[in-house]
Amino acid sequence: MSTATGTSTPPDTTRSSAPVFSVDGLWKVFGPKAGRVPADPALAALTPAELRSRTGCTAAVRDVSFDVRKGEVFVVMGLSGSGKSTLVRCLTRLIEPTAGTIAIDGEDVRAMDKARLRELRRHRAAMVFQHFGLLPHRTVLDNVAYGLQVQGMGRAERRERAARVVAKVGLEGLEHRRPGQLSGGQRQRVGLARALAADPEVLLFDEPFSALDPLIRREMQEEVVRLHREEGRTMVFITHDLQEALKLGDRIALMRDGRVVQLGTPEEIVGSPADDYVREFVRDVPREQVMTVRTAMRPASSSDETDGGPALRPDATVSEAIEAVARAGSAARVMSDGRCLGVVDAEALLSVVAGTADVAAGSRAAGAMGVPPLERSRERGRVGAAAPAERREPTAPATPSEEPV
Numbered sequence: 567m568s569t570a571t572g573t574s575t576p577p578d579t580t581r582s583s584a585p586v587f588s589v590d591g592l593w594k595v596f597g598p599k600a601g602r603v604p605a606d607p608a609l610a611a612l613t614p615a616e617l618r619s620r621t622g623c624t625a626a627v628r629d630v631s632f633d634v635r636k637g638e639v640f641v642v643m644g645l646s647g648s649g650k651s652t653l654v655r656c657l658t659r660l661i662e663p664t665a666g667t668i669a670i671d672g673e674d675v676r677a678m679d680k681a682r683l684r685e686l687r688r689h690r691a692a693m694v695f696q697h698f699g700l701l702p703h704r705t706v707l708d709n710v711a712y713g714l715q716v717q718g719m720g721r722a723e724r725r726e727r728a729a730r731v732v733a734k735v736g737l738e739g740l741e742h743r744r745p746g747q748l749s750g751g752q753r754q755r756v757g758l759a760r761a762l763a764a765d766p767e768v769l770l771f772d773e774p775f776s777a778l779d780p781l782i783r784r785e786m787q788e789e790v791v792r793l794h795r796e797e798g799r800t801m802v803f804i805t806h807d808l809q810e811a812l813k814l815g816d817r818i819a820l821m822r823d824g825r826v827v828q829l830g831t832p833e834e835i836v837g838s839p840a841d842d843y844v845r846e847f848v849r850d851v852p853r854e855q856v857m858t859v860r861t862a863m864r865p866a867s868s869s870d871e872t873d874g875g876p877a878l879r880p881d882a883t884v885s886e887a888i889e890a891v892a893r894a895g896s897a898a899r900v901m902s903d904g905r906c907l908g909v910v911d912a913e914a915l916l917s918v919v920a921g922t923a924d925v926a927a928g929s930r931a932a933g934a935m936g937v938p939p940l941e942r943s944r945e946r947g948r949v950g951a952a953a954p955a956e957r958r959e960p961t962a963p964a965t966p967s968e969e970p971v
């Protein structure tokens with residue numbers, strides 16, 4: 567990682583597994599002689615306003631490093647202008663980075679030639695755009711099959727594959743409609759199906775749902791969660807919406823002025839904000855719906871505690887635990903594979919709600935008590951709706967043509 571500014575991306579302390587994308591010391595600077603900015607520590611250290619007035623440049627991405635792990639939903643979140651789109655477009659060089667390294671499955675993306683890049687964007691990391699340019703005179707099925715045609719797949723095979731994917735995104739029965747005969751949410755599903763049809767290793771979503779009305783947006787979020795649960799496909803999802811980030815993300819990279827100010831699980835971001843900016847960002851999140859019992863847990867103090875009381879999974883939310891403890895009138899046990907990992911009582915749960923719990927210490931203690939690393943529940947993080955304690959828990963071609971498919 568570059569140390570040009572001394573304020574590079576904070577370390578990622580969560581569980582590691584094989585990365586799909588590995589990004590290190592990435593910069594994207596727009597403006598004249600952009601390359602000198604990351605190369606010169608004095609320029610790299612300037613604030614965005616100083617940099618603009620001194621050089622005429624904008625550093626949209628500043629010294630960012632992270633891994634996207636196989637099978638995770640990696641959310642890039644931040645306010646408008648924080649650099650989300652630029653960062654994600656750099657991953658497949660839709661925008662050319664200024665400095666740093668990007669690898670996909672260990673292969674250097676910056677060294678790829680045009681043909682390899684085309685292959686990358688079509689087969690390995692496909693993008694689902696908010697405006698995905700469906701072909702208006704084509705049916706749903708033909709729109710989805712189009713991407714496969716571009717890949718050179720035969721007619722029968724691509725129509726068969728397209729039909730399967732159309733069904734998978736819930737559009738069965740609508741195969742022969744045209745985009746103008748679909749609702750906004752259904753059109754977005756066609757865009758999603760088109761990306762899925764190419765069967766890419768990673769799906770990159772650029773604020774795909776921000777133009778949809780709230781109900782359809784929620785439906786589409788649930789669709790993404792379902793697809794992810796069923797397929798385990800790696801996803802990178804850009805959003806400026808915190809609720810969406812908390813709902814979808816296994817991990818969230820929170821951006822400000824081109825930097826990643828915090829990278830962690832929703833629980834880490836809400837429970838242990840890295841600085842005042844993040845704290846302010848997450849201030850109104852109902853903590854009890856994001857935080858899990860692992861952070862509130864303590865060792866059992868007697869066999870009464872290990873043998874009795876309601877049982878919760880380690881990823882049960884604090885909200886669920888409060889309900890269980892209130893019903894039972896006693897502490898609850900945190901159980902995994904039939905083993906009691908610890909207990910949570912009313913006092914500890916309330917301190918999480920009140921924001922007085924030392925979440926980082928709680929997480930460390932949970933690790934010491936043998937609590938497995940957080941496996942993100944798809945039902946948890948659903949801010950605004952509680953989930954039962956025992957419940958747990960994928961390109962639009964850029965230039966469509968009118969060729970028959």
Ligand SMILES: Nc1ncnc2c1ncn2[C@@H]1O[C@H](COP(=O)(O)OP(=O)(O)OP(=O)(O)O)[C@@H](O)[C@H]1O
Nearest residue numbers: 596624626644645646647648649650651652653806
């Ligand atoms: N082609 C460009 N030339 C100059 N500056 C650019 C260019 N593209 C983006 N920027 C600047 O880079 C910064 C980051 O922009 P980017 O679009 O990546 O942000 P974002 O977080 O995706 O915003 P939004 O949520 O509004 O899409 C902004 O200051 C923007 O003005």
